Amino acid sequence: MESEQGMHPLPHPRDWSWWFWPALPVYPYGRRRTLCREIVRDTIWTFDQLHGILYTVVPIRMTIVKLCKGGLLVYAPVAPTNECIRLVNELVATHGDVKYIILPTSSGLEHKVFVGPFARRFPQAQVFVAPHQWSFPLNLPLSWLGFPQKRTSLLPFDINLAPFADEFDYAVLDINLGRGSFAEVAIFHKRSRTLLLTDSVLSVPENPPAIVELEPYPLLFHAKDNGLQVIDNNEANRRKGWQRISLFAIYFRPSAISMVGLGETLRDAINSPDWSPKAYFGLFPFRWKQNWKQSFDALRGQGRPFVAPILQTLIFPQAPLQVLNWADKVATWDFQQIISCHFDSPIEVGSREFRSCFDFLEKKGSQHLPESDLRFIRELEATLVQRGIAKPGAEL
Secondary structure, three states: OOEEOOOOOOOOHHHHEOOOHHHOOOEOOOEOOOEEEEEEOOOEEEEEEEEEEOOEEEEEEEEEEEOOOOOEEEEOOOOOOHHHHHHHHHHHHHHOOEEEEEEOEOOOHHHHHHHHHHHHOOOOOEEEEOOOOOOOOOOOOHHHHOOOHHHEEEOOOOHHHOOOOOOEEEEEEEEEOOOOEEEEEEEEEOOOOEEEOOOOOEOOOOOOOHHHHOOOHHHHHHHOOOOOOOOOOOHHHHHHHHHHHHHHHHHOOOOOEEEOOHHHHHHHHHHOOOOOHHHHHHOOOEEEOOOHHHHHHHHHHHHOOEOOHHHHHHHHHHOHHHHHHHHHHHOOOOOOEEEOOEOOOOEOOOHHHHHHOOHHHOOOOOOOOOHHHHHHHHHHHHHHHHOOOOOOOOOO
């Protein structure tokens, strides 16, 4: 079902340039590579790029689906570098124009920032967005973010009014958070039995995704045990680095890590064999405990899908019944795989496994994830509630 696209090598790294990176100044900044994979033969393709902070990098993913009557639907665009657009145009040449572009989230700037520039590269495409769009720190209108005004509209509340309703179904989760909203559009491609999601459900692979392997320095940086260590670029160290990156990305501050005092951090930095800006001048202010691998194994759960802790703790408890109703609707669709915008993809599960990801809303506690690793996020929640920035979770 899945194969690598046989794309020819790039003539020049300039094709990786993303000039608008200051709008969202995260790694890899102005140099973004794109990896295209064919997921369902002649039907679905994913386009992965890198995205992260402090070398905690994970894939950010766009999905393109071929329409039966010709043309393409794009879900959650990534940065339209020359390389990315060339790869998309190879599909256009065979399968027809980009007809529809979907922004499936309301608050995710890491997805929103690319939509306007991407849409300008395909002037014939209609742009549909999730409801209640907003941005932080300034709540700017979409036109200020480059969205084409005459071609951009809200995704219809009634699926039958969408121009692609004959091939897709969708369900919109739209949670009012008071100072903003959380929206996610789940889209079901009936013919391939594929569910497209943005952030709600993910799965963590044991080995680093291919897009992360293309530029392995972040993997090797996080494979270090201290700032004095020199790490060889080999498969074991790249896997080790990826698994630690996953713990950082999911938990922010996992229990298997301890912070190092300023004095020791500076001493290590002075004596570091790599005192370059790329290595943060040798600064490495943390140490991994011996049980870090157990934390990763518990997180991965042999590849089972789950809801990210930040959503389990801060977002979904704000409207548990609304989330469960949305999950129940999605679970009525007969899908056999999930393509999410981050981490592993495709996730080969069906509706029952998807629905079980939301059991934590009906049972006390977080499903599968150790409380020790969730401590930092729960403390963050308590602080935000105390300061009036967030609200306590609602009861079912």
